[in-house]
Amino acid sequence: MTESAEKNFPAYSHLPLSNTDDNNLKRFIVITSIKPDLWSYISEAIKKRVEQTIKVMEVTSLIEYRLTKASENIEDVKSYFISAIAGKPDDELKKLVKESPSPLLVNKAINIFVESGSFASAYNNGVNILLHHGEFIDDDGLKLVFEKSLSSSWRGINQILNAGGIGDVFAELYLKTKCKVLDHKKLWKDFWEELNEKGFEYPPLDALMTTDGLIIIDPVDA
Structure with missing residues (x-):
């Protein structure tokens, strides 16, 4: 995380996002659903990695990692989420809608x-x-x-x-x-x-x- 992020969000300063794997990026998305202001402190390179991670996530992961919650508060994540669910089979979309109540x-x-x-x-x-x-x-x-x-x-x-x-x-x-x-x-x-x-x-x-x-x-x- 950036120095500014570490100063404003010390509880999350231990997150090594630049070298983290996709699973940790998914966990970071969960954190941003709770603390959406964190998003503005991460680099464009990390945002791109998050985008690619979200776009290939299965519906079970979209549910598990609370993508709807992060998407409701962060426009970038919302865009990634919409792209991720486009083209999903009807039965998978139905599962997502059932398990993730959201205005989206x-x-x-x-x-x-x-x-x-x-x-x-x-x-x-x-x-x-x-x-x-x-x-x-x-x-x-x-x-x-x-x-x-x-x-x-x-x-x-x-x-x-x-x-x-x-x-x-x-x-x-x-x-x-x-x-x-x-x-x-x-x-x-x-x-x-x-x-x-x-x-x-x-x-x-x-x-x-x-x-x-x-x-x-x-x-x-x-």
């Missing part, structure tokens, strides 16, 4: 959910992928979830809205999107009305929206 992967999480081709995959993708990224979903993302959920169809059957347990998924998503989604109430009420028109009822979601005063359930229909 939220759109991929949404796409995996809305493209579910069976009742089981819709529920599993909802629980294990979409909800893991729920706190990062913004207004546009939520609109996409709703639009694609309403239009889902395989052999004339909606694979998402008819999935067992999907009401619990929507209820949890309702809670997780409260903070980031600016037009939360309107978007959810509009979605609920479209569900109602199509004949879909989800008691867990109804209960939350009733408590928040968004809807009124007729006792006769409840």
Whole structure:
């Protein structure tokens, strides 16, 4: 590390980055996910080595070494990360999205959910992928979830809205999107009305929206 880095980050001054192997570079990435300011103190040569190391990492390593966390805070690492996952097989990307909740992967999480081709995959993708990224979903993302959920169809059957347990998924998503989604109430009420028109009822979601005063359930229909 540079003299300036050693002065500002004495706890990490022992790291011999210029002569280190790829495994130690990966460990350094973990440190930068916690202390992103360290990045500005390393040389361009080391940054290039980090770039090459990241670009050839397998998905298991991207998860293990917390690449999403470092990428969220360091633009260079973000660029390396995006390049690293480009072209990865769908099953590998799905594993990454499942294991590494991040605003950088939220759109991929949404796409995996809305493209579910069976009742089981819709529920599993909802629980294990979409909800893991729920706190990062913004207004546009939520609109996409709703639009694609309403239009889902395989052999004339909606694979998402008819999935067992999907009401619990929507209820949890309702809670997780409260903070980031600016037009939360309107978007959810509009979605609920479209569900109602199509004949879909989800008691867990109804209960939350009733408590928040968004809807009124007729006792006769409840």
